[in-house]
Amino acid sequence: MRFRGSRVRRRYGAVLAVFLGWIVVYPITLVVVESFRGPDGWTLVNVVGFIRDPSEWSALWNSIWISLASVVLAGVIGVPLAFVFERLEFPGRKVLGALVALPIVLPPLVGVIAFLFLYGESGIVARAVTGLLRIDESPWRLRGAGAILLVHAYSMYVYFYLFVRAGLAKIDSSMIEAAQSLGHMPVDIVRKVTLPLLKPQLAAAALLALMTSLGSFSAPYIFGGGFRVMTTQIVASKLNGDMPAAMVETTLLATVALAGLFLFRRFQGERSVAIMSKGIPATATQISQPIARWGAAIIGWLFALFLLLPHITLVMVSLVPLNAWTTEILPARYSLTNYATLIGEPERLRPLLNSLWMAAASTVAVLGVALWAGREIVQRKVRMRGAIERLLSVPWAVPGTVLAIALATMFSLKAPLAGRWVLVGTVVILPLAYFVRNIPIAAGAVVAGFRQLDPSLAEAAASLGAGRFRTIWKVTMPLLRPALLVGGALAFATAVGDFVTSVVLYTFETRPISIEILGALRQFDIGQAAAYGVVLMFVTAGAMALGTRR
Amino acid sequence: MPEPFLQIQNLTKRFGTHAAADDVSLEIERGEILALLGPSGSGKTTMLRLLAGFERPDSGSVQVDGRNVTSHGPAERRFGMVFQHYALFPHLNVGENVAFGLTNLAKLEIQNRVSEVLDLVDLGGFEKRDVSSLSGGQQQRVAVARALAPNPPVLLLDEPLSNLDPALREKTRTELRSALKEVGITTIFVTHEQEEAFALGDVVAVLNEGKLQQVGPAPELYENPSNLFVATFVGRASVLRGTMVGIDRARVADDVEWDVKVARGMVQGTAVDVVVRPQHLTLGTRGIEGTITSVRYGGARAYFSLDVGDNELEVESSIRSAAVGDKVRATATMAYAFPREPSEA
Numbered sequence: 060m061r062f063r064g065s066r067v068r069r070r071y072g073a074v075l076a077v078f079l080g081w082i083v084v085y086p087i088t089l090v091v092v093e094s095f096r097g098p099d100g101w102t103l104v105n106v107v108g109f110i111r112d113p114s115e116w117s118a119l120w121n122s123i124w125i126s127l128a129s130v131v132l133a134g135v136i137g138v139p140l141a142f143v144f145e146r147l148e149f150p151g152r153k154v155l156g157a158l159v160a161l162p163i164v165l166p167p168l169v170g171v172i173a174f175l176f177l178y179g180e181s182g183i184v185a186r187a188v189t190g191l192l193r194i195d196e197s198p199w200r201l202r203g204a205g206a207i208l209l210v211h212a213y214s215m216y217v218y219f220y221l222f223v224r225a226g227l228a229k230i231d232s233s234m235i236e237a238a239q240s241l242g243h244m245p246v247d248i249v250r251k252v253t254l255p256l257l258k259p260q261l262a263a264a265a266l267l268a269l270m271t272s273l274g275s276f277s278a279p280y281i282f283g284g285g286f287r288v289m290t291t292q293i294v295a296s297k298l299n300g301d302m303p304a305a306m307v308e309t310t311l312l313a314t315v316a317l318a319g320l321f322l323f324r325r326f327q328g329e330r331s332v333a334i335m336s337k338g339i340p341a342t343a344t345q346i347s348q349p350i351a352r353w354g355a356a357i358i359g360w361l362f363a364l365f366l367l368l369p370h371i372t373l374v375m376v377s378l379v380p381l382n383a384w385t386t387e388i389l390p391a392r393y394s395l396t397n398y399a400t401l402i403g404e405p406e407r408l409r410p411l412l413n414s415l416w417m418a419a420a421s422t423v424a425v426l427g428v429a430l431w432a433g434r435e436i437v438q439r440k441v442r443m444r445g446a447i448e449r450l451l452s453v454p455w456a457v458p459g460t461v462l463a464i465a466l467a468t469m470f471s472l473k474a475p476l477a478g479r480w481v482l483v484g485t486v487v488i489l490p491l492a493y494f495v496r497n498i499p500i501a502a503g504a505v506v507a508g509f510r511q512l513d514p515s516l517a518e519a520a521a522s523l524g525a526g527r528f529r530t531i532w533k534v535t536m537p538l539l540r541p542a543l544l545v546g547g548a549l550a551f552a553t554a555v556g557d558f559v560t561s562v563v564l565y566t567f568e569t570r571p572i573s574i575e576i577l578g579a580l581r582q583f584d585i586g587q588a589a590a591y592g593v594v595l596m597f598v599t600a601g602a603m604a605l606g607t608r609r
Numbered sequence: 610m611p612e613p614f615l616q617i618q619n620l621t622k623r624f625g626t627h628a629a630a631d632d633v634s635l636e637i638e639r640g641e642i643l644a645l646l647g648p649s650g651s652g653k654t655t656m657l658r659l660l661a662g663f664e665r666p667d668s669g670s671v672q673v674d675g676r677n678v679t680s681h682g683p684a685e686r687r688f689g690m691v692f693q694h695y696a697l698f699p700h701l702n703v704g705e706n707v708a709f710g711l712t713n714l715a716k717l718e719i720q721n722r723v724s725e726v727l728d729l730v731d732l733g734g735f736e737k738r739d740v741s742s743l744s745g746g747q748q749q750r751v752a753v754a755r756a757l758a759p760n761p762p763v764l765l766l767d768e769p770l771s772n773l774d775p776a777l778r779e780k781t782r783t784e785l786r787s788a789l790k791e792v793g794i795t796t797i798f799v800t801h802e803q804e805e806a807f808a809l810g811d812v813v814a815v816l817n818e819g820k821l822q823q824v825g826p827a828p829e830l831y832e833n834p835s836n837l838f839v840a841t842f843v844g845r846a847s848v849l850r851g852t853m854v855g856i857d858r859a860r861v862a863d864d865v866e867w868d869v870k871v872a873r874g875m876v877q878g879t880a881v882d883v884v885v886r887p888q889h890l891t892l893g894t895r896g897i898e899g900t901i902t903s904v905r906y907g908g909a910r911a912y913f914s915l916d917v918g919d920n921e922l923e924v925e926s927s928i929r930s931a932a933v934g935d936k937v938r939a940t941a942t943m944a945y946a947f948p949r950e951p952s953e954a
Contacts, residue, residue: 233696236663239683240690241710241759251709255700 072441075431079450081478082495086465087313087457093468094306105303109311114287115304119311122289125204125279126272126319129211133268134261136212137219142249144220145227148343149355156224158363163217164600165369166556167277168573169592170214173369175201175281176376176585178209183372186388206282211272213369218264218271226260227253266323273316274458276559289315290460294562297464309464313457320456373596377589384585397590407587410575411594417571418554421493422501425550426543428494429501433509433539448506455499459559466492467563488564489571493554500553501546508542548606552599612675614639614795615763620669622655629655630666631819637812642789642796644810646803648842652819653799657765660797662686673762689756689794691766695748697740703727703751704736710759726754729788746777753785757792764789766798770805782808803843815839835872837947840884847922849897851883851946859883859946862897862917869946885944887912887925896940897922901931915939 094105109115144156165173176182178201185197192198201209234256238248254261276290283291289312296305346352375390377397384390401407432451436444454462470482470491482488512535520530558573565574572591579588613636622630629652637643645653658664660671662683670679678686687710697706707723714722727733730750740748749769756764769785770778786809789796800806806813807827815822815830815838823835834840841848851859851867854877859869861883869883892913899917906912911928914921915937924939931937 231694231696233692233694234698236661236683237690237692237696237698237755238709239663240661240686240688241755242684242687242712243709244684252698255698258700 072435072439072443072447075428075435075441076443076447076450078428079447079498083450083453083498085478086469087453087461089468090306090313090461090465091310094303094310097303105307108304109307115292115308118287118289118292118308119315121204121287122273122312123315125207125211125275125288126269128208129215129272129275130265130268132208132212133215134219134265137216137264138223138261140216141220141223141227143355143359145224146343147355148345149352149359151356151359152343155359155363159366160217160221161366161370162214164596164603165214166552166558166573166595166599167214167275168281168558168576169373169556169595170369171210171277171281172576172580172588172592173373174206174210174213176589177369177372183388186386190388202282202284203286207275207278207286207288210278210282211268211275213366215268215271218267219261222260222264223257226257230256262323266320269319269323270316270456270458273312273319274460274559276458276460276562280562290458290559293460293464297467297563305464306468309461313461316456316458316461370596373589373592376585377593379586379589381584381586397586400587401590401594407575410570410572411591413569414555414571414573414595415598417490417493417569418551421490421497421554422547422551424490424494425497425501426505426547428498429505429546430539430543432502433506436506437509437512438514451502451506452499454495454497459496459557460563462496463492463560463563466495466560483564484566486569489561489569492560492564493550493557496557496560497550497553501550504542504546504549505539508539508546511542512538544608545606548602552602552606555598555602556595613637614641614674615797616670616672617660618670618672620656620659620671621667622659622664623667628652628819630659632669633816633819633821634669635814635821635824637795637797639795640790640793642786642798642809642811644806644813645797645799645816646806646813646843647801647816649801650818651816653801653816654767655819656816657767657797657799660763661688661690661765687759687761689759689761689764691749691752691756691764691769693767693769693771695752695772697748697751697755699740701740702736703732703738703740703743706740706751707736707755707758709755722758726758727751729757729791730754731784745773746781749773749781753788757794762795764794764796766796768800769798769809770800771802778805779808785809815842817842833870833872834884834945837882837884837950840945840947844886845923846884846886847920849883849885849917849920849922850949851881853877853879853881853946859944865897865940867941867944869944871946875946875948880949881946882949883944883946885922885941887923889941889943890922890924890926890939891942892924892926892930892937892939894938896938898936898938901933901935901937904931904933 095101095103097104140159144152144159162170178184180197180200182201185199189195189197230253234252235248238252243251274290275288276294279286279288279291280294287295289308293305293308293312296302296308346355375393376384378393378395379390380392380394380396383392401411432447435441436447441447457465466488467483469479470488472479473481482491516534516538517530520534525533555571556573557571558577561571561573562577565571570578572595576588576591579585579591615635615637617633617635620630620633621628631652633656635643645656647653655664659666662678662681662685666679670677672678673686683690698709701709704723704727707726708719711719711722723736724733727735730753732747732750732754735743735747735751740751743751749772753766753769770781773781782805798809800809803813810827812824812826813830814824817838823830823839825833830839830843834843837848840846849861851861853875854860854866856874857869857871858866859881860866867883867885869881875881897917899915899922901913902916902921903914904911905914906928909928910925911930913924913926913931915924917939922939
C-alpha cells in the first residue's frame with residue numbers, strides 16, 4: 060500500500076511539473092528559438108538586424124534607466140511615508156494610512172488615462188493654468204520619460220509603503236531601545252539599525268517595482284510618443300508584421316528581466332537578517348506639540364487628496380456627455396449618459412462582460428492549479444517540489460508583453476505532437492494568457508497558506524473518524540479560505556484590468572474593457588473611456604476588499 | 610556620610626488610571642547589585658524602563674552620582690541595558706554588536722575594548738561570528754558584553770536568565786555575578802523568581818502593584834517580612850485568620866494561641882492574618898485541628914496539606930508522620946501576624 064501510494068504521489072508531482080513546463084517555459088523557449096531562425100533554418104540575421112539598429116539600442120537603454128529611476132522615485136516617496144504613518148500618531152492617521160494605498164485599485168491603463176485627464180495638455184490642471192495665465196496653449200505636454208516616471212512613481216510607491224510599514228510593525232522595539240541606550244541619536248538609529256533590519260522588505264519592494272517597470276506597457280504606450288521602451292517596441296514590431304524583430308526584442312527583454320532578477324538576488328546576499336522577533340513591536344509616538352500635530356495632519360490630508368485626484372477626475376469625466384466639455388476648466392454638464400450607453404448598448408456592454416467572464420474563468424483555473432501545487436509541494440512533499448516552485452514563479456520574472464508574444468507564437472500552429480494547437484483568434488487565448496500571468500500571484504498566496512496549516516489538524520480530523528474528503532472539505536479548505544481569497548482577488552483584479560497581454564492577443568469578439576477604453580479614447584469619447592475606467596476601478600477595489608477581509 | 614550612588618526618589622508613572630510605579634524610592638550603593646523582585650504585572654519592568662529613560666516618569670527623580678538625569682533620554686543617560694530577548698542586531702556580527710555603543714573611539718581602541726569585554730564574558734575570539742549561530746547562553750553573554758562595553762554608570766538587566774534552559778541557569782548566574790563584581794558596576798535587574806533574586810542580588814527590592822514593599826538582603830526579607838505580601842511571596846507560607854490576644858500572641862482557633870512576630874505593635878483584639886511557614890509547623894496532639902487532605906513527598910521530608918476549616922495549612926514533617934484522612938493537630942514554633950486589610954475582611 061505504502062509503496063504504491065508513494066509511486067502515485069511521484070507521478071502527480073511529475074504531471075504538474077510537466078504541465079507547468081509546457082505552459083510557462085515552453086512558449087518562451089519557442090520565442091528564443093524563433094529569434095535565431097529564418098526561412099532557411101538557423102540564422103543570426105535577426106540578431107544582427109537588432110544590433111545594427113540604433114533605435115533598438117535606445118529602447119533597451121530607455122527600459123533600463125526608466126526602471127531604475129522608477130524604483131528610486133517610488134522608494135523616495137514610499138519609505139518616508141511608511142515611517143510617518145507607522146511611527147507618528149496624529150489625527151486622521153488610520154484613515155489616511157489606508158487612503159495612501161489607494162493607487163493600487165487603479166489598473167495600469169486606467170491610472171494612465173486618469174493622469175491624462177488630470178495632467179495632460181488638455182487636462183483639468185492645464186486648463187486651469189492656461190485660464191489663469193490667459194495663455195492659449197498648455198505650458199507643458201504630458202509626454203516622454205517624465206510622464207512615464209510620474210505614473211510609475213504614483214503607482215509603485217505603494218509597494219514600498221505597504222512592505223516597509225509591515226516590516227516596521229514587525230521590528231522588535233527593544234532593538235531600537237538597545238541602540239538608544241548605547242548612546243545613538245534617532246537619525247543614526249534609522250541608518251544603522253532600522254533600515255538594515257528592513258532590508259528584506261526594501262529588497263522585495265524594489266524588486267517588485269523593478270519588474271513592474273520593466274514590463275510596464277500602458278504608460279509608455281500612451282505617453283511615450285517617440286520615446287520607445289522595449290515593451291512598446293515589441294508591440295510596434297508585431298503590429299508592423301516584423302515578427303523576426305519582435306522575437307529578438309522579446310528574447311532580449313526576457314533576458315534583461317531575468318538578469319535583473321539574478322543580479323538583484325546576488326546583490327541581496329546570503330546573510331540572513333531574519334528578525335528574532337519575540338519582543339513587543341514599537342508603538343506610534345504621539346506628536347505632543349499641537350502645531351506639529353495639526354501640521355502633520357494637514358500635510359497628510361493634502362497628500363491624500365493629491366493621491367485621490369486621479370480617482371476623482373476619472374469619476375467626474377465619466378459623467379461628462381460626449382462633446383459637452385469643450386473650453387471650460389471643469390465640465391459644466393453632468394449626466395449618467397455614458398453609463399446608460401455602457402449598459403444599454405449591447406456592443407458597449409460586450410467588453411465588460413468579456414472582461415468579467417475571462418477574468419473569472421482564469422481565476423478559477425489558476426486557483427485550481429495553485430491548490431494542486433500547494434498539495435504537492437507542502438502536503439505531499441513531492442521530490443520535484445523545488446522545480447515546481449521555480450516554475451510557478453517564472454511568469455512573475457517575465458514581462459507581460461513577453462508572455463503574450465510567447466503564447467501568440469506557441470498557439471498559432473497546429474502540432475499536437477509538439478504540444479501546440481491553434482488557439483490564437485479563439486475565445487480561449489485571453490483567459491489562458493491571464494491564467495499564465497497569474498500563476499505566481501495565486502500560487503504564492505495559496506502555497507503560503509498551505510505552509511501555515513498545522514498538519515496535526517488534518518491528523519486530528521482523521522483520528523476523529525473523518526475521511527479524506529470530509530477532512531479536506533471541513534478542515535483544510537476552511538483554513539485555506541483566507542489564502543484562496545487573497546490569491547483569487549489579486550488574480551481576478553490583475554486579469555480584469557489587463558491591457559498588456561490583451562493588446563497582443565485580443566480579437567474583436569473577445570475584446571476586454573482595456574481595449575475598449577483605448578478605442579473610445581481614439582474616438583475622443585473620453586466620457587465613455589472614463590466610465591469604463593470607473594467600472595474597472597470599482598471592480599478592482601471590490602475584489603481587493605473581498606480578498607483582504609478578515 | 611557619602612550620598613548613595615543611585616538615588617530614586619518618589620518615582621511615579623501612570624498608564625491611564627493604573628499606576629505602574631507608585632511613589633517608589635530606592636537607594637543603591639556603588640557596585641551593589643539590586644534585584645527587583647515581584648510577580649508579573651507588579652511594575653518591575655516599568656521601573657527598569659523608567660531608569661533606562663525609555664519612559665518618562667509623571668513625577669519623582671533619578672540621580673546618578675549626584676547628577677539629576679530625570680529629564681535625560683536613554684541616549685543621554687547611557688545606562689547599559691540587557692533586554693529579556695537580548696535584542697542583538699541580527700545584521701551585525703558579534704564584534705559589531707559589541708562595538709555598537711563605542712562611538713567616539715579610534716578603531717584600534719574599539720578593537721581592544723571589544724576583545725576585552727568579550728574575554729570578560731568568556732567569549733574571546735568570537736568577534737566575527739554571526740549572532741544567529743550562537744546558543745542562547747552565548748547570545749545572553751554577548752548582550753551583557755555589548756551593554757558593558759561603553760563603561761556605563763549603571764547596568765540594567767530585564768529577566769536576564771529567563772530565556773535560558775534551567776540546566777544552564779545556575780551556571781550562568783554564578784558567572785554573571787562574578788563578571789559584574791569583577792567590573793564593579795552598579796547593577797539593577799528584574800526577575801520574578803526569588804531564587805534568582807537571592808543568588809544574583811546583594812539586595813532585593815520586592816515590588817507589588819507598583820509599590821515598593823520592602824528592601825533588604827535575602828535573610829532579612831525571609832526572617833522579618835514587613836507585610837503580608839512579602840511574607841507570602843518570599844518563601845512558602847500558609848495564612849490563617851486570627852485575633853491579637855497579647856503584644857506578640859495571636860489566637861488562630863478556639864483555645865489555640867501562637868507566639869507571633871509583628872512588624873509593628875497592635876492593640877489586643879486587632880484582626881490579623883497569621884502567616885506560618887511549613888517548617889515551623891509540627892504535627893502532634895496539640896494545636897489547631899484538621900484533616901490531612903493530600904501529601905507531597907520531597908525526599909526525606911513530606912509536605913502535608915491540613916484542612917483546618919476555612920483555610921489550608923502546609924506542614925513539613927517526616928514522611929511517615931501522617932496519612933491522608935488522618936485527623937491531626939498542628940502547632941507553630943514561629944509565625945508572623947499582620948493587621949488584616951479592611952478590603953480583605
